[in-house]
Amino acid sequence: xxxxxxxxxxxxxxxGVVLGEVxxxxxxxxxxxxxxxxxxxxxxxxxxxxxxxxxxxxxSGALRxxxxxxxxxxxxxxxxxxxxxxxxxxxxxxxxxxxxxxxSVRLRRxxxxxxxxxxPVETLAHLQELAHRAVDEARSExxxxxxxxxxxxGPVDDGLLHAAPNLGWHDVRVGDLLDFPxxxxxxxxxxxxxxxxxxxxxxxxxxxxxxxxVGAGLVLGGDLFRGARGLAGELxxxxxxxxxxxxxxxxxxxxxxxxxxxxxxxxAGLDGVPALVAALQAGEPGALRACERAGRALGVALxxxxxxxxxxxxxxxxxFAPLFPWIHGPAGETMIARLARMRHxxxxxxxxxxxxxxxxxxxxxxxxxxxxxxxxxxxxxxxxRTPPGPR
Amino acid sequence: xxxxxxxxxxxxxxxGVVLGEVxxxxxxxxxxxxxxxxxxxxxxxxxxxxxxxxxxxxxSGALRxxxxxxxxxxxxxxxxxxxxxxxxxxxxxxxxxxxxxxxSVRLRRxxxxxxxxxxPVETLAHLQELAHRAVDEARSExxxxxxxxxxxxGPVDDGLLHAAPNLGWHDVRVGDLLDFPxxxxxxxxxxxxxxxxxxxxxxxxxxxxxxxxVGAGLVLGGDLFRGARGLAGELxxxxxxxxxxxxxxxxxxxxxxxxxxxxxxxxAGLDGVPALVAALQAGEPGALRACERAGRALGVALxxxxxxxxxxxxxxxxxFAPLFPWIHGPAGETMIARLARMRHxxxxxxxxxxxxxxxxxxxxxxxxxxxxxxxxxxxxxxxxRTPPGPR
DNA sequence: ATATTAAGTCCATAAAATGGATTAAATCGG
DNA sequence: CCGATTTAATCCATTTTATGGACTTAATAT
Numbered sequence: 001x002x003x004x005x006x007x008x009x010x011x012x013x014x015x016g017v018v019l020g021e022v023x024x025x026x027x028x029x030x031x032x033x034x035x036x037x038x039x040x041x042x043x044x045x046x047x048x049x050x051x052x053x054x055x056x057x058x059x060s061g062a063l064r065x066x067x068x069x070x071x072x073x074x075x076x077x078x079x080x081x082x083x084x085x086x087x088x089x090x091x092x093x094x095x096x097x098x099x100x101x102x103x104s105v106r107l108r109r110x111x112x113x114x115x116x117x118x119x120p121v122e123t124l125a126h127l128q129e130l131a132h133r134a135v136d137e138a139r140s141e142x143x144x145x146x147x148x149x150x151x152x153x154g155p156v157d158d159g160l161l162h163a164a165p166n167l168g169w170h171d172v173r174v175g176d177l178l179d180f181p182x183x184x185x186x187x188x189x190x191x192x193x194x195x196x197x198x199x200x201x202x203x204x205x206x207x208x209x210x211x212x213x214v215g216a217g218l219v220l221g222g223d224l225f226r227g228a229r230g231l232a233g234e235l236x237x238x239x240x241x242x243x244x245x246x247x248x249x250x251x252x253x254x255x256x257x258x259x260x261x262x263x264x265x266x267x268a269g270l271d272g273v274p275a276l277v278a279a280l281q282a283g284e285p286g287a288l289r290a291c292e293r294a295g296r297a298l299g300v301a302l303x304x305x306x307x308x309x310x311x312x313x314x315x316x317x318x319x320f321a322p323l324f325p326w327i328h329g330p331a332g333e334t335m336i337a338r339l340a341r342m343r344h345x346x347x348x349x350x351x352x353x354x355x356x357x358x359x360x361x362x363x364x365x366x367x368x369x370x371x372x373x374x375x376x377x378x379x380x381x382x383x384x385r386t387p388p389g390p391r
Numbered sequence: 392x393x394x395x396x397x398x399x400x401x402x403x404x405x406x407g408v409v410l411g412e413v414x415x416x417x418x419x420x421x422x423x424x425x426x427x428x429x430x431x432x433x434x435x436x437x438x439x440x441x442x443x444x445x446x447x448x449x450x451s452g453a454l455r456x457x458x459x460x461x462x463x464x465x466x467x468x469x470x471x472x473x474x475x476x477x478x479x480x481x482x483x484x485x486x487x488x489x490x491x492x493x494x495s496v497r498l499r500r501x502x503x504x505x506x507x508x509x510x511p512v513e514t515l516a517h518l519q520e521l522a523h524r525a526v527d528e529a530r531s532e533x534x535x536x537x538x539x540x541x542x543x544x545g546p547v548d549d550g551l552l553h554a555a556p557n558l559g560w561h562d563v564r565v566g567d568l569l570d571f572p573x574x575x576x577x578x579x580x581x582x583x584x585x586x587x588x589x590x591x592x593x594x595x596x597x598x599x600x601x602x603x604x605v606g607a608g609l610v611l612g613g614d615l616f617r618g619a620r621g622l623a624g625e626l627x628x629x630x631x632x633x634x635x636x637x638x639x640x641x642x643x644x645x646x647x648x649x650x651x652x653x654x655x656x657x658x659a660g661l662d663g664v665p666a667l668v669a670a671l672q673a674g675e676p677g678a679l680r681a682c683e684r685a686g687r688a689l690g691v692a693l694x695x696x697x698x699x700x701x702x703x704x705x706x707x708x709x710x711f712a713p714l715f716p717w718i719h720g721p722a723g724e725t726m727i728a729r730l731a732r733m734r735h736x737x738x739x740x741x742x743x744x745x746x747x748x749x750x751x752x753x754x755x756x757x758x759x760x761x762x763x764x765x766x767x768x769x770x771x772x773x774x775x776r777t778p779p780g781p782r
Numbered sequence: 783a784t785a786t787t788a789a790g791t792c793c794a795t796a797a798a799a800t801g802g803a804t805t806a807a808a809t810c811g812g
Numbered sequence: 813c814c815g816a817t818t819t820a821a822t823c824c825a826t827t828t829t830a831t832g833g834a835c836t837t838a839a840t841a842t
Binding site (some may be wrong): 002003004013014016018020039162163204220225226228238241251252307312339341343344345373 | 764
Binding site for chain 2 (some may be wrong): 817818819820821822823824829830831
C-alpha cells in the first residue's frame with residue numbers, strides 16, 4: 001500500500017525532492033529550485049537552510065549570469081561531510097571504497113584474498129578489518145560515514161545470500177557476521193547501479209557483468225529491477241541451445257557454457273583473460289574463433305532478454321569489457337538480425353568504462369542515493385546522534 | 392523526479408490511500424481505516440464523507456461484531472455510480488465490457504468481425520459503434536462511465552500501436568480514430584492485468600497469453616512491468632533453439648515456431664484449437680506429440696524468462712488454457728529440471744480461468760484501478776462536469 | 783543617478799492533519 | 813433493568829506545513 005502522507009512525511013518528501021533536484025541540476029539557485037519543484041521560494045529557502053546546516057549542500061558563491069536582476073547564490077551538493085562505505089566480496093579479492101555525497105570516490109582499497117578456500121567467518125573478519133581501516137582514514141579527512149552496503153557474488157533475498165557457487169557458500173546471513181549495519185546485495189545488481197551512477201551511460205540499460213558467472217542488472221528509469229524475489233537478471237543461465245553442454249545449474253546450453261570466463265578460456269586454450277586479450281591482439285585464430293562463438297551466444301541470449309525486458313541499451317562489463325572489440329561484432333550482428341524487424345530501435349551494445357570495482361562503487365552509491373532520496377531520515381539520525389555505519 | 396507534495400496533493404494522495412484500503416479490506420469501519428492508514432479518525436471521516444458524496448463508497452449498515460462498544464458502520468466500494476469501459480480489438484472479434492468500481496462486470500458485448508481484411512479506419516468505426524451502444528446501455532442502468540481503455544494485439548508505445556502483424560497494421564495512432572478519449576495498451580499486458588483483477592491469482596506472476604502470437608505480461612506487486620519502451624514481454628520470440636525454423640520476426644527458433652497457434656496446429660495436422668482439444672481427449676498420438684513438443688519448447692522459453700525476470704508464478708492463458716492438461720506436464724518438467732538447482736522455489740505453472748475477454752476486462756480494470764489510486768482527480772473531473780469517456 | 787529586474791527573506795494566511803473532548807451506541811455486570 | 817464500560821464517530825481548537833504577497837537586496841540597463 002502507498003503510505004499516507006502526514007505533515008511530517010510531507011516535509012520529509014519535499015526535502016528529498018529539493019535535494020534530488022540539487023543533485024540533478026548541479027549548483028542551482030533557490031529561485032530555480034522553486035520554479036522546478038513547484039514549491040514556493042519560501043519553502044525552498046527554509047529547506048535549503050536545513051540542508052546547509054546538515055552539511056549536505058553548500059553555497060558555491062554568487063551566480064552572476066550576466067542577466068539583469070540580483071544574481072542568485074548557487075547551492076550544490078557538498079562532499080565535505082556525508083559519505084558512504086561500499087564493500088565487495090569476490091572470488092579472489094575484497095574491496096572497499098568511500099564515496100561522498102557528490103559521488104566522488106574518496107578512497108579505494110583492494111586486497112587480494114583467495115576466498116574460495118575461506119569460510120564466511122574468515123572472509124568477513126578480513127572484510128571487517130578492511131572496512132574499519134577505510135572508515136578511520138575517511139574520518140581523518142572529516143567525513144562522516146552515513147551507512148554502508150556490501151556486494152556479494154550471488155542472489156540475495158532480504159539480507160540472506162542464497163548461494164554463491166564460486167565461493168562455495170550457501171545461505172549465509174552476511175550482515176550478521178559484521179559489527180556494523182550493512183545492506184547486502186547481489187554483485188551484478190550493484191555493478192549495474194555503479195554503471196548508472198559512476199559510468200556515463202543512460203538511465204535505462206541492461207548491464208552485463210561477465211565474470212566467472214554471467215549476471216545482468218536491469219536499470220529502468222534509474223531504478224533497479226529485482227523481480228519477485230530479487231533473483232532476476234541471471235543472464236548466464238538463459239538458454240542458448242536446449243541440447244548444448246551441461247551446466248552446473250542442472251540445465252543444458254546455458255549462456256555461461258558459451259560465454260562464461262571458464263568456457264571462453266577453455267575454448268581458446270588459454271589461461272586467464274589477459275592472455276586471451278594478448279592472443280586476440282596477436283590475431284591468433286583459435287582465440288578469435290572462441291570469441292566469435294561466445295559473441296554469437298551472447299547475442300542469442302541478449303535477443304531473448306531484449307524481447308522479454310526491453311532495455312534501452314546494453315552495457316557490457318566485467319570480462320566482456322576488455323574483450324569488447326572482439327565480442328561486439330558477432331553479438332551485435334546476431335541481435336540486429338533477430339530483432340530489427342520487430343523493433344524500431346535495436347538496443348545499442350556499449351562497453352562499460354568502469355573497472356573491477358563497479359560493484360563496490362555501486363554499493364556506496366546506493367547508500368548515497370538513499371540518503372539523497374530521504375534526507376530527512378539522515379538528518380534525524382544525525383541529530384539523534386546514532387551514527388550508523390562502522391565507527 | 393518524484394513530485395513535490397503540496398497541501399492539495401497531500402489530500403489527493405491520502406484520499407487514494409483511504410479508498411485503496413477500502414477496496415483491499417472490503418467493507419470496513421472508519422475507525423479501522425484510521426488504524427490501518429495511520430491517519431486520524433477525524434481525517435478519515437472527512438474523506439469518507441467526500442467519497443460518499445461522489446458515490447464511490449457506500450455505507451453498508453452497522454457492523455455488529457459481538458464486541459463491546461459502539462458498532463461501526465462499514466463502508467465499502469459502491470458499484471452503483473462509477474464505471475469504466477474496456478475495449479478490445481483482435482484478429483477475429485471486437486469486444487466491449489463495462490465494469491463498475493467494485494470490479495463487477497456489468498455488461499459484455501462481443502462481435503465477430505474479420506479484422507484481417509479491414510483497415511484501421513473501418514475497424515475503429517465498428518468499435519466506436521459498439522462502444523456507444525455499450526455506454527448507452529450502461530447509462531440506462533445509472534452508471535457514469537469515467538473512462539475507457541483499449542486492448543490491441545501488438546506493442547504500444549505512448550498511444551502509438553507500432554505493429555500488429557496479425558492485423559497487418561503498422562504505426563497506427565488508434566486513439567485518434569475514436570471520438571472519445573481512450574488509453575491504448577498491448578493486449579498481452581491487459582490480459583495479465585485482467586488475470587490480476589478478475590482471476591484468482593496472486594499479485595506476482597507472469598501471464599502467458601498464447602494466441603496466434605505468444606505474448607506475456609509480468610505483474611509484480613500488482614504493477615505491470617513495461618520495459619524501457621513498453622515493448623517487454625514478447626515471450627513468443629524468446630529463442631528456444633538458435634538454428635530452429637525461421638520466424639516472421641526475422642529470427643530463427645523462436646518459441647512461436649514451436650508453441651504458437653499456427654505451428655501447433657500444423658504439427659498436429661488439425662484445423663482449430665477445438666479440434667485439437669478433441670483429438671487430445673481422444674488420445675490421438677499425433678496431437679499428443681505436437682503438444683508434448685510445444686510444452687517442452689514453452690518450458691525452455693519460460694526457463695529463460697524465469698532466470699531473467701524472476702516471476703512468482705506463471706499463469707497460462709489464451710490457447711494454453713484449454714491445452715493446459717497436455718502442456719503442463721512437459722513444460723513444468725522442463726522448468727524443474729533446469730531451474731531447481733538454482734532456486735529454492737521453482738515458479739508454479741497454473742492455468743487462467745478467464746476466457747477470451749481477459750484483455751478487455753483488464754482494460755476496464757485498469758481505468759478503475761487508476762480512479763481508485765487517485766480518486767481526487769475523478770472527483771475534480773466530475774464536479775467540473777467534464778466527463779471523459781464516450782458520451 | 784534612477785529605473786528595472788530578479789533573488790531571497792519576512793510575515794500573515796490558508797490548507798490539511800492532529801489530538802483531545804464529546805456524543806452515540808453497543809455489551810457487561812450486578 | 814440500569815449504570816459502567818467500551819468502542820465509533822464527530823466536533824473543535826491547535827499544530828504543522830506550505831502559500832502568496834510584501835519587502836529587502838543586489839545586480840544590470842538607461
